[in-house]
Amino acid sequence: MKAINEVYDTIQKLLESDKTAYQSEKETGVSRAKIGRLKNGKNNIDNLSLASAKVLYEYTKAHLNE
Incomplete structure (x- = not known):
């Protein structure tokens, strides 16, 4: 559970x-609409496919690691 x-x-x-949804799309390949819905709270992370979650996780770790 800790990993998830x-x-x-x-x-x-x-x-x-x-980062805008457009920037994130260009850098990850995950659609701007999907990212926008997540940012606006219309969808939540629970509904992401495993593939999309993996891409967004790896991108964030590499580029927004603070």
Whole structure:
């Protein structure tokens, strides 16, 4: 359970960052619509496919690691 919480927290960090959905799409390949819905709270991280969650997690770890 600890590992999944890290994934959620890391993706949440991306969603709360100043990166736009457009920037995130260009850098990850995850659609801007999907990222926008996550940022706006219309969808939540629970509904991401494993593939999308993996890409967003790895991207955030590599580029927004503070």
